Amino acid sequence: MQSPRRFLPALHYLSAFEAAARTGSVTAAARELSLTQGAVSRQIKALEEQLGVELFHREKQTIRLTAGGEAYARDIRDALRLISTASLNLRANPFGGTLNLAVLPTFGARWLAPRLPRFLEANPGVSFNLVTRLSYFDFRLDPVDAAIHFGGPEWQGGEMAMLRGETVSPVCSPDLKARFDFTDAVSVRDAPLLHLTTRPDAWERWLRHHGAADDSVRGMLFDQxxxxxxxxMAGMGVALLPDFLIGDELKSRRLVKAIDLPMISEGAYYLVWPSERASYPPLVAFRDWLLAETAGDR
Incomplete structure (x- = not known):
């Protein structure tokens, strides 16, 4: 349903308001927008008159957002960012077809990026904007068309397609393996264990899976x-890592398996997208290609 015109202020009114709200100064907003102070003040006043709401408290030569103005500034800032992103996308690809994709950093760098040229060659009208995300986010607040995430088969407000599972193994430097001479899962506990903050119970599950005590497991924490x-690789400890993401390190023996006791992870990699973007042509093309690429890994 189309909004009444009075609820759709002119863009230059909103830009003046957002700049003044962010900087806390009409002077700074004017300098940023290459306008006079009087022009910025008039645009903000016109916006207030159009909305019928006071957005700033004016005290001598200073301004301060009202409670309503502060909330409005947050929403307008997000809206202007969306408009700016859409404009940049259109300029980068005037025929449409830009896919904004959130990816896990290592999966994106080591698995996806080397394969993307094949997709782009087969789909020359599509371009990508890649951003990294380590945890769940709200599609309503984050302007992306889809995301690749690791975890369970649930994402509020999103549709999903499973891409692949993974097998993790305990790996370390050759020197550390020689020093500890691991013989079973129990002996691995004697070495420093390296933990991922996004998988805080991974070592406990691995130890239980291989018949070792899983209590009081400690070690250094890493976020990626x-x-x-x-x-x-520097010999700081043993890490549980997905085999398919460390193939080069294992081949070059910068990393070696501390002991050959793998474990299939409980989670899996999924492509997720908001329902309203399900039929977006670049997403449909990417989803079909991605499912074909991972068909042998599911």
């Missing part, structure tokens, strides 16, 4: 696969 892998 790339840093935990570097720490393991």
């Amino acid at each position: 696969f790339s840093t935990i892998a570097e720490a393991a």
Whole structure:
């Protein structure tokens, strides 16, 4: 349903208001927008008159947002960012077809990026904007068309397609393996264990899976696969890492399996998208291609 015109202020009114709200100064907003102070003040006043709401408390030469103005500023800032992103996308690809994709950093860098040229060659009208996300987010607040995430088969407000599972193994540097001479899961506990903050119970599950006590498991915490892998290669401890993401390190023996006791992870990799974007042509093309790429891994 179309909004009444009085609820759709002119863009230059909103830009003046947002700049003044963010900087807390009409002077700073005017300098940012290359306008005079008087022009910015008039635009903000016109916006207030159109809405019928006071947005700023005016005290001598200073301004301060009202409670309503503060909430309105947050929403307008998000809206202007969406408009700016849409404009940049259109400029980058004037024929449409831009896919905004949120990816896990290591999966994106090591698995997806090397394969994307094949997709782009087959779909020359599609371009990508890639952003990294480590945890769940709300599609209503984050302007992306889809995301690749690891976990269970649930995402509020999103549809999903499973891409692949994973097998994790305990890995470390060759020197650390020689020093500890691991013989079973119990002996692995004697070494420093490296943990991912996004998978805080991974070591406990691995120990239980292989018949070892899982109590009082401690060690250093890392927030990304790339840093935990570097720490393991530096000999700082043993890390549980997905085999398919560390193939180069295993082949070059910068990492070795501390002991050959793998475990299939409980979670899996999924492509997720908001329902309203399900028929967006670039997403449909990418989803079909991605499912074909991972068909042998499911």
